Amino acid sequence: MSKSQARWDILRNAIVEKKLTGDGDSSFSNSVRRFGSFDLFARKQCNCVVNSDKPTTRKTKEECKWFSYTCQEVPESLDVWIQHPEPITSVKDVLSFNNTGNVCIWPAEEVMAYYCVLHMHKFRNRSVLELGGGSTCLAGMNVALNCKNSHVLLSDGNVKCVESLQQVIEMNTKNKNKVDVSASVIRWDNPNHYQKHEEKFDYILCADCLFFDEHRPNLVDATYAMLKPEGTAFVFAPRRGNTLATFVDLCMDKFSQVSESDFYCPLVSLKHERARKNNQHYDPDLHFPIMVELMK
Numbered sequence: 695m696s697k698s699q700a701r702w703d704i705l706r707n708a709i710v711e712k713k714l715t716g717d718g719d720s721s722f723s724n725s726v727r728r729f730g731s732f733d734l735f736a737r738k739q740c741n742c743v744v745n746s747d748k749p750t751t752r753k754t755k756e757e758c759k760w761f762s763y764t765c766q767e768v769p770e771s772l773d774v775w776i777q778h779p780e781p782i783t784s785v786k787d788v789l790s791f792n793n794t795g796n797v798c799i800w801p802a803e804e805v806m807a808y809y810c811v812l813h814m815h816k817f818r819n820r821s822v823l824e825l826g827g828g829s830t831c832l833a834g835m836n837v838a839l840n841c842k843n844s845h846v847l848l849s850d851g852n853v854k855c856v857e858s859l860q861q862v863i864e865m866n867t868k869n870k871n872k873v874d875v876s877a878s879v880i881r882w883d884n885p886n887h888y889q890k891h892e893e894k895f896d897y898i899l900c901a902d903c904l905f906f907d908e909h910r911p912n913l914v915d916a917t918y919a920m921l922k923p924e925g926t927a928f929v930f931a932p933r934r935g936n937t938l939a940t941f942v943d944l945c946m947d948k949f950s951q952v953s954e955s956d957f958y959c960p961l962v963s964l965k966h967e968r969a970r971k972n973n974q975h976y977d978p979d980l981h982f983p984i985m986v987e988l989m990k
Contacts, residue, residue, distance in 0.1 A: 729969065729973060729975050729977070729980075731799075731804055732801055732808075732965040732966075732969070734765070734804055734807075734962070735763040735765055735766075735808070736763070736764040736765075737761050737764075740761065740775070759777045760775055760776070760777050761775070761776060761777075761778055763807075763832060765808060765811045765836075767811075767812070768814075771836070774807075774832060774866060775866050776830040777829070777862060777865070778799075799832060800901065801932075802901040803830070803930075804832065805901075805962055805983045806832075806833040806899060806928065806983070808962065809928070809958065810836050810837050811840060812959065814841050816897070817837045818841045818844060819842070819843045819844065820844055820845075821844070821922075822838075822897045823846075823847045823849060823891070823895045823897070823898045824837075824847070824849060825849055825880065825900040825913070825916070826850055826882075826913075827850055827855075827859070827899075827901070828850055828852075829854070829858035829862075830858070830859075831848040831850075833899050834846050834899060835862060835875070838866075838873055838874070843874075845874045845875075846874065846875040847878060847891075848862075848863070850879065851882065852879075853879055856877050856878065880916070882909055885919075887916075891919075893920070893922050893923065894922065895921055895922060895925060896921075896925050898920060898921055898928070899927075900928070900929045900930070901929075901930045901931065901983070902931045902932070904931045904938060904940075907937075907940075910937075911944055914944045917988065918948050918949065921990040922990070924989065925989075925990050926989050926990075927987070929985070929987075930985055931986070932979060933984060938954075941986070942986060945988055951987075952986070952987070952988055953987045954985065954987075955984070956985075958985045966982050969981070
Protein backbone atom coordinates (compact mmCIF):
# COMPACT_ATOMS: atom_id res chain seq x y z
CA MET A 695 0.00 0.00 0.00
CA SER A 696 1.36 3.44 -0.91
CA LYS A 697 1.77 6.15 1.70
CA SER A 698 -0.90 8.33 0.09
CA GLN A 699 -3.30 5.38 -0.07
CA ALA A 700 -2.76 4.77 3.63
CA ARG A 701 -3.64 8.40 4.25
CA TRP A 702 -6.89 8.11 2.35
CA ASP A 703 -7.71 4.89 4.21
CA ILE A 704 -7.91 7.00 7.34
CA LEU A 705 -10.77 8.93 5.78
CA ARG A 706 -12.47 5.74 4.67
CA ASN A 707 -12.22 4.33 8.18
CA ALA A 708 -13.70 7.52 9.58
CA ILE A 709 -16.86 6.86 7.56
CA VAL A 710 -17.15 3.10 7.20
CA GLU A 711 -15.72 1.86 10.49
CA LYS A 712 -16.40 5.00 12.57
CA LYS A 713 -13.47 4.22 14.86
CA LEU A 714 -11.91 7.67 14.89
CA THR A 715 -11.90 9.54 18.19
CA GLY A 716 -11.60 13.25 18.78
CA ASP A 717 -7.89 13.49 19.43
CA GLY A 718 -6.75 10.84 16.99
CA ASP A 719 -5.23 8.57 19.65
CA SER A 720 -7.29 5.50 18.76
CA SER A 721 -5.87 2.59 16.80
CA PHE A 722 -7.45 0.97 13.83
CA SER A 723 -6.16 -1.64 11.40
CA ASN A 724 -3.62 -0.72 8.71
CA SER A 725 -3.60 2.96 9.70
CA VAL A 726 -0.70 5.34 10.12
CA ARG A 727 -2.69 6.79 13.03
CA ARG A 728 -1.69 3.94 15.32
CA PHE A 729 0.86 6.42 16.64
CA GLY A 730 -1.09 9.49 17.65
CA SER A 731 1.14 11.92 19.52
CA PHE A 732 4.56 12.77 20.93
CA ASP A 733 2.76 14.11 24.04
CA LEU A 734 4.47 17.49 23.86
CA PHE A 735 1.40 19.28 25.21
CA ALA A 736 -0.70 18.53 28.26
CA ARG A 737 -4.29 18.11 27.11
CA LYS A 738 -7.32 18.68 29.26
CA GLN A 739 -10.90 18.28 28.15
CA CYS A 740 -13.42 20.94 29.08
CA ASN A 741 -16.78 19.58 30.22
CA CYS A 742 -18.36 22.92 31.05
CA VAL A 743 -18.56 24.90 27.83
CA VAL A 744 -21.38 27.37 28.35
CA ASN A 745 -24.00 27.88 25.65
CA SER A 746 -24.24 31.63 25.06
CA ASP A 747 -28.01 31.46 24.51
CA LYS A 748 -28.58 29.47 27.71
CA PRO A 749 -25.94 30.50 30.24
CA THR A 750 -26.96 27.81 32.73
CA THR A 751 -26.60 24.95 30.25
CA ARG A 752 -23.47 22.82 30.51
CA LYS A 753 -22.38 20.17 28.05
CA THR A 754 -21.31 16.67 29.02
CA LYS A 755 -17.85 15.26 28.29
CA GLU A 756 -19.31 13.40 25.35
CA GLU A 757 -20.85 16.58 23.93
CA CYS A 758 -17.91 18.89 24.56
CA LYS A 759 -15.13 18.71 21.96
CA TRP A 760 -12.97 21.51 23.39
CA PHE A 761 -9.54 20.73 24.79
CA SER A 762 -6.86 22.98 26.22
CA TYR A 763 -3.29 22.40 25.03
CA THR A 764 -0.61 23.51 27.47
CA CYS A 765 3.13 23.55 26.81
CA GLN A 766 4.49 22.72 30.25
CA GLU A 767 8.09 23.15 29.10
CA VAL A 768 7.39 26.89 28.67
CA PRO A 769 5.42 27.91 31.78
CA GLU A 770 4.83 31.47 30.57
CA SER A 771 3.04 30.28 27.42
CA LEU A 772 -0.74 30.56 27.29
CA ASP A 773 -3.10 27.63 26.90
CA VAL A 774 -4.61 27.14 23.46
CA TRP A 775 -8.16 25.84 23.18
CA ILE A 776 -8.98 23.73 20.16
CA GLN A 777 -12.00 21.76 19.15
CA HIS A 778 -11.12 18.18 18.29
CA PRO A 779 -12.45 17.32 14.86
CA GLU A 780 -15.78 15.54 14.57
CA PRO A 781 -15.76 12.09 12.92
CA ILE A 782 -16.43 12.38 9.19
CA THR A 783 -19.86 11.03 8.34
CA SER A 784 -20.38 11.58 4.62
CA VAL A 785 -18.65 10.79 1.34
CA LYS A 786 -19.13 14.45 0.38
CA ASP A 787 -16.88 15.47 3.27
CA VAL A 788 -14.17 13.07 2.15
CA LEU A 789 -14.24 14.24 -1.46
CA SER A 790 -14.02 17.92 -0.58
CA PHE A 791 -10.62 19.57 -1.04
CA ASN A 792 -7.96 17.82 1.09
CA ASN A 793 -10.08 17.05 4.13
CA THR A 794 -7.41 15.14 6.09
CA GLY A 795 -7.02 18.19 8.32
CA ASN A 796 -10.57 17.66 9.53
CA VAL A 797 -9.80 14.18 10.88
CA CYS A 798 -7.29 14.70 13.68
CA ILE A 799 -4.19 16.55 14.83
CA TRP A 800 -1.23 14.97 13.05
CA PRO A 801 2.09 14.51 14.89
CA ALA A 802 3.84 16.99 12.59
CA GLU A 803 1.37 19.74 13.56
CA GLU A 804 1.95 18.97 17.23
CA VAL A 805 5.74 19.13 16.78
CA MET A 806 5.57 22.34 14.74
CA ALA A 807 3.41 23.97 17.42
CA TYR A 808 5.90 22.96 20.09
CA TYR A 809 8.79 24.35 18.04
CA CYS A 810 6.95 27.67 17.70
CA VAL A 811 6.39 27.93 21.45
CA LEU A 812 10.08 27.24 22.09
CA HIS A 813 11.07 29.95 19.60
CA MET A 814 8.47 32.62 20.33
CA HIS A 815 11.07 35.36 19.88
CA LYS A 816 11.20 34.61 16.14
CA PHE A 817 7.57 35.52 15.60
CA ARG A 818 7.13 38.60 17.78
CA ASN A 819 6.21 41.70 15.77
CA ARG A 820 6.03 39.58 12.62
CA SER A 821 3.38 38.54 10.11
CA VAL A 822 2.82 34.78 10.18
CA LEU A 823 0.72 32.47 7.99
CA GLU A 824 -0.11 28.85 8.72
CA LEU A 825 -0.86 27.00 5.50
CA GLY A 826 -2.97 23.83 5.44
CA GLY A 827 -3.55 23.95 9.19
CA GLY A 828 -6.74 21.87 9.13
CA SER A 829 -9.49 22.63 11.62
CA THR A 830 -7.15 23.49 14.52
CA CYS A 831 -3.99 25.35 13.38
CA LEU A 832 -2.41 24.51 16.72
CA ALA A 833 0.90 26.11 15.71
CA GLY A 834 -0.63 29.30 14.34
CA MET A 835 -2.85 29.77 17.39
CA ASN A 836 0.14 29.35 19.70
CA VAL A 837 1.95 32.08 17.79
CA ALA A 838 -1.10 34.37 17.85
CA LEU A 839 -1.60 34.06 21.61
CA ASN A 840 2.00 33.94 22.77
CA CYS A 841 3.93 36.23 20.42
CA LYS A 842 3.44 39.91 21.18
CA ASN A 843 2.25 42.10 18.30
CA SER A 844 2.25 39.27 15.78
CA HIS A 845 -0.21 39.30 12.88
CA VAL A 846 -1.37 35.72 12.22
CA LEU A 847 -3.49 34.31 9.40
CA LEU A 848 -4.73 30.74 9.82
CA SER A 849 -5.66 28.95 6.62
CA ASP A 850 -6.74 25.74 4.96
CA GLY A 851 -8.02 24.84 1.52
CA ASN A 852 -11.14 23.22 2.93
CA VAL A 853 -14.11 25.44 3.76
CA LYS A 854 -15.30 23.23 6.59
CA CYS A 855 -11.89 23.45 8.26
CA VAL A 856 -11.89 27.24 8.04
CA GLU A 857 -15.35 27.39 9.61
CA SER A 858 -13.92 25.40 12.53
CA LEU A 859 -10.94 27.77 12.70
CA GLN A 860 -13.30 30.72 13.12
CA GLN A 861 -14.72 29.00 16.20
CA VAL A 862 -11.21 28.32 17.50
CA ILE A 863 -10.32 32.00 17.12
CA GLU A 864 -13.48 33.09 18.93
CA MET A 865 -12.87 30.64 21.77
CA ASN A 866 -9.27 31.77 22.29
CA THR A 867 -9.58 35.53 21.84
CA LYS A 868 -12.70 36.44 23.79
CA ASN A 869 -11.81 38.65 26.74
CA LYS A 870 -8.30 39.08 25.31
CA ASN A 871 -7.05 42.36 23.89
CA LYS A 872 -4.77 42.97 20.92
CA VAL A 873 -4.75 39.45 19.48
CA ASP A 874 -4.42 39.92 15.72
CA VAL A 875 -5.55 36.62 14.21
CA SER A 876 -7.95 35.68 11.43
CA ALA A 877 -8.77 32.69 9.20
CA SER A 878 -9.19 32.31 5.47
CA VAL A 879 -9.54 29.70 2.73
CA ILE A 880 -6.30 29.47 0.77
CA ARG A 881 -5.95 26.80 -1.89
CA TRP A 882 -2.47 26.33 -3.27
CA ASP A 883 -3.81 25.21 -6.66
CA ASN A 884 -5.66 28.51 -7.14
CA PRO A 885 -3.40 31.55 -7.67
CA ASN A 886 -6.40 33.82 -7.06
CA HIS A 887 -6.40 32.61 -3.45
CA TYR A 888 -2.80 33.47 -2.69
CA GLN A 889 -1.85 36.27 -5.06
CA LYS A 890 -3.73 38.77 -2.89
CA HIS A 891 -1.28 37.82 -0.10
CA GLU A 892 1.79 38.23 -2.30
CA GLU A 893 4.97 39.06 -0.32
CA LYS A 894 2.90 39.65 2.82
CA PHE A 895 4.39 37.27 5.41
CA ASP A 896 7.65 37.17 7.33
CA TYR A 897 7.05 33.52 8.25
CA ILE A 898 4.98 30.70 6.81
CA LEU A 899 4.26 27.52 8.79
CA CYS A 900 3.15 24.27 7.20
CA ALA A 901 2.84 20.76 8.67
CA ASP A 902 2.46 17.43 6.87
CA CYS A 903 1.04 18.72 3.58
CA LEU A 904 3.37 16.96 1.13
CA PHE A 905 1.62 13.66 0.49
CA PHE A 906 -0.41 14.59 -2.63
CA ASP A 907 1.86 14.47 -5.68
CA GLU A 908 -0.28 16.82 -7.77
CA HIS A 909 -0.30 19.60 -5.15
CA ARG A 910 3.36 19.62 -4.17
CA PRO A 911 4.51 22.08 -6.90
CA ASN A 912 1.51 24.28 -6.09
CA LEU A 913 2.55 24.41 -2.44
CA VAL A 914 6.06 25.49 -3.41
CA ASP A 915 4.74 28.25 -5.70
CA ALA A 916 2.20 29.53 -3.18
CA THR A 917 4.71 29.58 -0.33
CA TYR A 918 7.26 31.47 -2.39
CA ALA A 919 4.68 33.98 -3.61
CA MET A 920 3.36 34.83 -0.14
CA LEU A 921 6.71 35.18 1.62
CA LYS A 922 8.27 38.59 1.91
CA PRO A 923 11.75 39.01 0.41
CA GLU A 924 14.14 37.25 2.81
CA GLY A 925 11.14 35.66 4.56
CA THR A 926 11.31 32.14 5.99
CA ALA A 927 9.04 29.12 5.78
CA PHE A 928 9.13 26.21 8.22
CA VAL A 929 7.75 22.96 6.86
CA PHE A 930 7.44 19.97 9.19
CA ALA A 931 6.72 16.61 7.59
CA PRO A 932 7.80 12.97 7.85
CA ARG A 933 9.87 11.56 5.01
CA ARG A 934 6.98 9.30 3.94
CA GLY A 935 8.86 7.48 1.21
CA ASN A 936 10.23 10.03 -1.25
CA THR A 937 7.56 12.70 -0.70
CA LEU A 938 9.75 14.97 1.45
CA ALA A 939 12.77 14.54 -0.81
CA THR A 940 10.70 15.40 -3.87
CA PHE A 941 9.39 18.54 -2.17
CA VAL A 942 12.89 19.62 -1.16
CA ASP A 943 14.12 19.15 -4.73
CA LEU A 944 11.34 21.42 -5.99
CA CYS A 945 12.26 24.04 -3.40
CA MET A 946 15.92 24.00 -4.46
CA ASP A 947 14.90 25.52 -7.79
CA LYS A 948 12.95 28.35 -6.15
CA PHE A 949 14.33 29.43 -2.79
CA SER A 950 17.69 31.04 -2.04
CA GLN A 951 18.38 28.69 0.90
CA VAL A 952 16.93 25.26 1.65
CA SER A 953 17.92 23.16 4.64
CA GLU A 954 16.49 20.14 6.42
CA SER A 955 17.11 18.89 9.93
CA ASP A 956 16.13 15.86 11.98
CA PHE A 957 17.58 17.35 15.18
CA TYR A 958 15.83 20.64 15.93
CA CYS A 959 14.63 19.99 19.48
CA PRO A 960 16.21 17.73 22.14
CA LEU A 961 12.87 16.71 23.66
CA VAL A 962 11.37 15.74 20.29
CA SER A 963 14.48 13.68 19.53
CA LEU A 964 14.19 11.97 22.93
CA LYS A 965 10.50 11.19 22.36
CA HIS A 966 11.38 9.89 18.90
CA GLU A 967 14.03 7.50 20.23
CA ARG A 968 11.74 6.24 22.98
CA ALA A 969 8.95 5.60 20.50
CA ARG A 970 11.31 3.68 18.22
CA LYS A 971 12.27 1.38 21.09
CA ASN A 972 8.96 1.01 22.91
CA ASN A 973 6.09 1.53 20.46
CA GLN A 974 5.55 -1.23 17.93
CA HIS A 975 3.24 1.01 15.91
CA TYR A 976 5.78 3.81 15.55
CA ASP A 977 7.28 4.16 12.08
CA PRO A 978 9.75 7.07 11.74
CA ASP A 979 9.12 7.23 8.01
CA LEU A 980 5.45 7.98 8.70
CA HIS A 981 5.54 9.72 12.05
CA PHE A 982 8.81 11.58 12.73
CA PRO A 983 8.73 15.10 11.24
CA ILE A 984 11.78 16.50 9.51
CA MET A 985 12.08 20.29 9.68
CA VAL A 986 12.64 21.99 6.33
CA GLU A 987 13.62 25.64 6.44
CA LEU A 988 13.13 27.71 3.30
CA MET A 989 14.49 31.23 2.84
CA LYS A 990 13.31 33.39 -0.02
